Amino acid sequence: MSRIRKFRRRALVISGVAFSAAIGLAACAPPGSDGAEDASAPLTGDPTCGEDPVVLSAYFETGFPLPSALADQFTRQYPNVTFDIREDQFAVITQNAPRTLQDSPPDLMRLPQMSELASDGLLLDLDPYAEAFGWDTWPASQLEQLRVDEDGSRGDGPLYAMGLGYSMTGVFFNKELGAQIGMTEPPATLDEFDGYLAAARDAGITPIAQFNGGATGGLAFPLQALMASYGDTAAVNDWIYQKPGADIDTPENLAAAEHLAEWIDEGYFADDVNSMDYSQMMSRFTNGETLFMFNGDWESGNLDAQMPGGAGFFLMPPLEAGGAIGAMSAPATYGIAATAEHAECAAFFLNWAATDEEARTIEVETGGSHPMGPADGFMPEVAEGSVTAATLAAGAAISEADGAMDFIANATGAIYAQSWTPNLQKLVAGEQTPEGLLESVQADYESQVGD
Amino acid sequence: MPTPATTASTGPGAARPRPPAPGGRARRRRAGGSLLAYALVAPAALFYAFFVLRPIATSVQYSFYDWNGVTTATWAGFDNYIAVLSEPKLVGAIGNAFELILYFSVVPVAIALFAANLIRSIAASRLATAARTVLFIPQVIPLVAAGIIWSWQLSSDGLANQILRSVGLDALTRAWLGDFDTALPAVGVIGAWVQVGLCLVLILAGMTRIDASLYEAARIDGAGPVREFFSITLPGVRQEIAVCVTVTVISALASFDIIYVATQGGPGDSTLVPGLQIFYLAFFEREIGTASAFSIVLMALVIVVVLPLQRLLRGRES
Numbered sequence: 186m187s188r189i190r191k192f193r194r195r196a197l198v199i200s201g202v203a204f205s206a207a208i209g210l211a212a213c214a215p216p217g218s219d220g221a222e223d224a225s226a227p228l229t230g231d232p233t234c235g236e237d238p239v240v241l242s243a244y245f246e247t248g249f250p251l252p253s254a255l256a257d258q259f260t261r262q263y264p265n266v267t268f269d270i271r272e273d274q275f276a277v278i279t280q281n282a283p284r285t286l287q288d289s290p291p292d293l294m295r296l297p298q299m300s301e302l303a304s305d306g307l308l309l310d311l312d313p314y315a316e317a318f319g320w321d322t323w324p325a326s327q328l329e330q331l332r333v334d335e336d337g338s339r340g341d342g343p344l345y346a347m348g349l350g351y352s353m354t355g356v357f358f359n360k361e362l363g364a365q366i367g368m369t370e371p372p373a374t375l376d377e378f379d380g381y382l383a384a385a386r387d388a389g390i391t392p393i394a395q396f397n398g399g400a401t402g403g404l405a406f407p408l409q410a411l412m413a414s415y416g417d418t419a420a421v422n423d424w425i426y427q428k429p430g431a432d433i434d435t436p437e438n439l440a441a442a443e444h445l446a447e448w449i450d451e452g453y454f455a456d457d458v459n460s461m462d463y464s465q466m467m468s469r470f471t472n473g474e475t476l477f478m479f480n481g482d483w484e485s486g487n488l489d490a491q492m493p494g495g496a497g498f499f500l501m502p503p504l505e506a507g508g509a510i511g512a513m514s515a516p517a518t519y520g521i522a523a524t525a526e527h528a529e530c531a532a533f534f535l536n537w538a539a540t541d542e543e544a545r546t547i548e549v550e551t552g553g554s555h556p557m558g559p560a561d562g563f564m565p566e567v568a569e570g571s572v573t574a575a576t577l578a579a580g581a582a583i584s585e586a587d588g589a590m591d592f593i594a595n596a597t598g599a600i601y602a603q604s605w606t607p608n609l610q611k612l613v614a615g616e617q618t619p620e621g622l623l624e625s626v627q628a629d630y631e632s633q634v635g636d
Numbered sequence: 637m638p639t640p641a642t643t644a645s646t647g648p649g650a651a652r653p654r655p656p657a658p659g660g661r662a663r664r665r666r667a668g669g670s671l672l673a674y675a676l677v678a679p680a681a682l683f684y685a686f687f688v689l690r691p692i693a694t695s696v697q698y699s700f701y702d703w704n705g706v707t708t709a710t711w712a713g714f715d716n717y718i719a720v721l722s723e724p725k726l727v728g729a730i731g732n733a734f735e736l737i738l739y740f741s742v743v744p745v746a747i748a749l750f751a752a753n754l755i756r757s758i759a760a761s762r763l764a765t766a767a768r769t770v771l772f773i774p775q776v777i778p779l780v781a782a783g784i785i786w787s788w789q790l791s792s793d794g795l796a797n798q799i800l801r802s803v804g805l806d807a808l809t810r811a812w813l814g815d816f817d818t819a820l821p822a823v824g825v826i827g828a829w830v831q832v833g834l835c836l837v838l839i840l841a842g843m844t845r846i847d848a849s850l851y852e853a854a855r856i857d858g859a860g861p862v863r864e865f866f867s868i869t870l871p872g873v874r875q876e877i878a879v880c881v882t883v884t885v886i887s888a889l890a891s892f893d894i895i896y897v898a899t900q901g902g903p904g905d906s907t908l909v910p911g912l913q914i915f916y917l918a919f920f921e922r923e924i925g926t927a928s929a930f931s932i933v934l935m936a937l938v939i940v941v942v943l944p945l946q947r948l949l950r951g952r953e954s
Contacts (some may be wrong), residue, residue, distance in 0.1 A: 215701055215709040216694075216924075280919035283706045301922065305706045398814055400900035457792035459903040460814025599921040610903035614816045617904075633921070 228313050234530040239266045241527055241534065244285060244294040247272045249483070251552035252295070252349055252519070255538050258547060262537075266530060276400075279598070283307060290522030292531040296346050298598045299518060300427060303333035303345040309521040310343040314532040320344075320539075323559050324584070327351065330426075330515055330591050337634075339426035339591075347535040348516020350554035353580045353589075354406060354481040355500045355512055357488065357572070362390055362476045363497070371499030373506045375414050375444075382453045385476045393448075394475035396466040397458040397613060402594075402606030403466070404445065404458065404613065406479035406513070409593050410501035411441035413511030418590045421511075425591045427634050433593070434623040442612075442619035449613055459613050470496075481513075482576035485553035489571045498575040500582065511588035514580070515595070516557060549573065555580045597633040604629040692935075699929035704922045716929035726930065729908045730937070732820060733889045736909065739824025740831055740888035745880050747828070748835030749873075753865055755836075756843050768840065775833035783897030786826040787813055790898075813899050819906045826894050831887070835880040842876035843869060878949035882942055889938050910934045 245252045256268040271291075273281070279297040286294070286307035302308050315321050320328065327348070334342030358368070366385050372378040385392040396403035412421055416437025424431040448454065455461065455475065470478045471491045488496045500510050521531045538544045539558035546565040548556040553573055556562060567574045583589055594601035604626045611617035617625070699716050703709035720726050751771060755764045774782060789795040790812040797809040812822040850868050859867065892911035895901065901908040901916070910930060918927035 215711065216698060216703055217706060217708045283704070283922065287706055301704070305704065307706065398899075399902055457811035457814055460787075460791060460811035599916070602916060602920050607902065607904045610814075611816075614903060616816055 228317055228529075232314060232317055232529045232533050232536075234263055234266050234527075234533050236265060239527055239530050241266060241268050241292045241531055242289075243268050243270045244278065244291040245270055245272050246275050246278060246295045248274075249517075249552075251517075251548065251554075252293075254547050254551045255349065255534075255544055258543055259534055259537060262541075262543070266534075286522045290524040290526075292521060292525045292527045293534065294520055294522065296518040296520045298595045299331075299346055299520065300333050300337040300339055301598055302520075303343075304335070304337035307523055308345040309523050309525060309528055310345065311347065311521065311532065311535075312344050314536070315344050318532075318536040320347075320536070323557070326584075326587065326589060327516065327557055331518060336427075338428055340422065340428070346516075346518040346520040347539070348557045349519055349535075349538050350548040350552045350556050351514060351516040351580075352481045352483050352552075352554045353512050353514040353576060353583060354410070354479065355498055355576070355579055356410070357470065357478045357480055357484070358497050358499070359470070359473055359476055359492075360495055360497050362473065366390070366476070371497070372502045374502050374508075375411075375504050378502050382448065382477075383451065386452055391455045391469075391475040392453040393477045393479070394455050394461065394466045394469040395458050395479055396461045396463045397454075397606075397609060398460040398462050400602045400606055401463065402601070402609040403461075403463065403479070404454075404609040405592070405594055405601070405605050407448070408441060408445050408609070409513050409590065410479060411444050412438050412593075413513075413588065413590065414501055414503055414508075415441045415444070417509075418511035418588050421590050421593065424630075425593060425596045427596065432627060433630065434620075434627045438623060439619060442622055446612060446619045454613070459610050482553045482555075482573075482580070485571075485573040485576045486551065487553070489568075489573055494570060496572050498572050498579060500579050509588065510583065510586050511590055512579070512583045513592050514583055514589035515591045517552075517554065549577070596630060599633055600626070600630060695928040695931055697928075698924050699932050701925045703924045705918075705924045709925070712925055716925045717933065719926055720930045720933050725905055725908070726910075726913060728905055729910050729913045732907065733891065733909045733937075735820060736824055736827065736888040736891055737885055739821065740827040740891065741881055741884035743824070743828045744831035744835050744884060745877060747832050748839050748880070749870075749877075751832070752836055752839040752843060752873075753869060755840060756869075757861075768836070771836050772833040774830045775837075777830075779830065779893040780897050782826060782830055783894045786822075786829070787898045790822050790825075814903055816903055816906050819899055819903060823895055823898055823907050826898060827888070827891065830894070831884050834883065838876045838880055839873050842873035846872040874949065878946065881945060881949060885942060885945065886938055889941065890934065910937075 241256075243252070243256065253268075253270060256270065260267055275295075275297065278295055282294075282297050282302055283305065285291065286302060296302065296308075299308065315328070328344055329340050331339075331344055331346040331348070332342045333339050333345050356371075358371070362385070363369075363381075366381060366388050368381050368384075372381055382392045393407070395407065409421070416435065420431075420435065420437075421433075424433050455469070466478060466480075467484070467487075469475050470480075471488070473492075473495075482498075485498070500512055503510055519535065521528050525531060538548070539556060540562065542563045542565075545556040545558070545563050548554060549565050549567065550573075553576065555577060556564075564577075567577060594605055608617050608622045608625050612619070612622055698709075700712060700714075701709035702712040702715070748771075751767070755767050758764050777785075791797075792809070792811040792814075796812060800806070800809050810818065812818045846868065850872075851864060854864050854868060890911055891909050892915070895907055895909055895912055896915075899907045901912050911934070914927045914930045914934070917923045917930060
């Protein structure tokens with residue numbers, strides 16, 4: 186054999202050995218790590234941003250001007266603090282959250298469903314700050330959704346996030362179209378609501394435009410609203426918080442799902458809901474092409490600007506007049522990475538956002554949402570008859586009735602895109618029954634929570 | 637400087653055995669040339685190893701673990717592979733990918749053959765250039781843009797339904813991408829629209845290589861256009877068809893962008909394909925292990941489908 190061929194064979198052998206060694210090595214050590222040291226050093230004195238220049242790195246959601254508006258105002262009041270803001274769509278934040286928190290920990294970050302992030306040790310425990318700032322004297326229900334215990338179930342345990350205001354959902358309606366079918370005031374019972382839906386359909390008006398296309402099943406909004414009409418919000422919250430033994434497949438929720446299926450059969454939804462996205466829904470509502478829309482108060486400011494005086498808002502009515510009311514209401518969650526560089530200043534910002542008068546005004550006017558903070562906290566004046574005034578009043582009513590629920594899509598990181606959405610789309614197409622919907626979601630939930 | 641003959645025999649691609657070199661000097665020169673060849677290949681090979689082989693290797697590794705991407709993984713053996721091949725949702729995604737072959741591959745190749753044949757027969761006219769350009773344009777449009785354009789066309793007020801309404805076929809109108817029965821074919825139409833251009837250009841190029849005297853001879857023997865097509869044109873562009881089918885079948889099995897933009901797998905799971913499901917598993921469900929196993933299965937699937945196709949289409953030539 187010639188030397189050349191020997192040489193070539195040797196080269197082949199060497200590279201082969203190197204390649205298999207790489208695979209072999211990779212196979213030996215399991216991927217992943219136990220996480221780095223976190224930033225929760227014991228607090229000394231009141232948390233502040235100090236006097237030295239600080240650049241807070243922030244990761245916010247595209248399309249929501251509130252956090253950046255707050256950041257600007259904060260810099261005006263505390264000039265030594267500036268923000269390095271990066272923005273992404275919520276879906277992108279959801280995908281990147283674990284890696285971002287691990288590899289380039291932001292000081293402030295808009296959080297997706299957080300139970301997995303918290304139990305993986307990626308988020309800073311905010312309880313020391315809660316104590317220092319006196320957040321523990323606020324209504325407990327405000328922070329309940331932001332607590333995660335060791336097993337990843339929410340509602341109890343250390344505080345892992347704060348809200349920049351909390352949003353609330355219900356039913357928006359077009360006042361002009363409402364007048365056409367004789368709806369002079371919001372329905373007081375579910376029966377009345379059904380009557381208006383039928384009247385709109387008979388008058389040739391699309392009763393409800395609701396996004397339900399792609400990977401975002403917006404029929405979860407009316408479904409959860411109906412759940413609040415038929416049953417107890419606490420049971421729904423237990424399910425969302427992953428309390429042991431919680432089940433979405435209850436007789437009350439089945440009645441709600443059946444009611445939703447009835448709405449579908451009666452033709453109360455636009456016939457292309459399964460291909461409608463959120464922006465299509467908004468444009469149809471603001472263009473007066475539909476009477477109702479299930480949505481949240483984050484659109485209040487927008488609707489006041491786009492159709493001044495033309496839109497109204499009501500909470501989903503109960504079965505009987507004066508019955509218990511409930512609504513999906515959740516803080517827009519912001520957390521601090523476990524290894525964040527300026528954790529103390531970020532916490533100070535979160536506290537400022539809930540307590541400063543300017544900040545609370547921005548939250549109401551820009552965000553359309555109710556600020557976090559003490560029950561008797563400062564509230565800015567809002568124009569009477571505006572959607573913003575209606576949603577703020579509804580928020581107060583829900584708070585008083587203790588009827589706030591988190592969103593059923595937030596139970597696990599994947600339950601919305603992988604379970605609620607496909608099953609709701611199938612329900613619209615008649616390929617899924619109300620029983621099947623709840624059974625199937627519960628089965629997916631158990632397999633995801635079990636991991 | 638090595639002579640051309642020596643470089644050819646020692647280059648990395650040389651496979652034919654050569655008689656041993658007569659003298660030691662030539663051998664040394666060849667060894668030197670060989671080293672140079674390796675040195676030249678090394679940078680590309682390193683990149684290839686780092687960006688292609690290494691990720692494949694780590695995917696293989698991850699596929700045997702139960703891992704959320706952050707905390708320490710636990711060994712899972714073949715559990716992930718069993719899940720991929722047994723969960724109805726994941727198996728359904730594979731089924732959808734095979735159905736897409738019809739739209740992404742069979743339909744475009746057939747249309748391209750037909751159109752290329754037409755264009756060839758009018759090759760001299762300006763119309764041929766125009767037709768070629770029009771049919772090739774979809775190929776230069778980014779897939780994401782194509783997905784957006786088509787999701788407008790196929791929406792309930794889009795062009796497709798406007799045309800149906802204008803001819804009185806109101807009963808047929810629907811939200812094409814939102815209907816369980818039509819979503820996958822509707823996505824397929826987008827894919828077919830994109831792929832026709834590529835196939836057309838390839839096949840047209842192939843047709844120019846066919847000796848014109850063959851057509852002349854056939855015509856003298858009394859062959860009509862159909863006979864000409866099947867006896868001369870089709871065998872003549874066999875190689876090009878093989879390339880088209882290979883490229884489009886891979887794009888069907890590994891499709892992601894068009895579907896992600898147009899339907900995101902919905903409604904229900906009716907347009908879910910492996911590429912999309914891998915993305916959901918890895919980035920939404922944070923099941924890195926199952927996602928990796930699914931990617932390995934997808935890779936194997938592509939190889940298993942494409943290799944026999946290659947043999948079949950290349951046929952006698954190889």
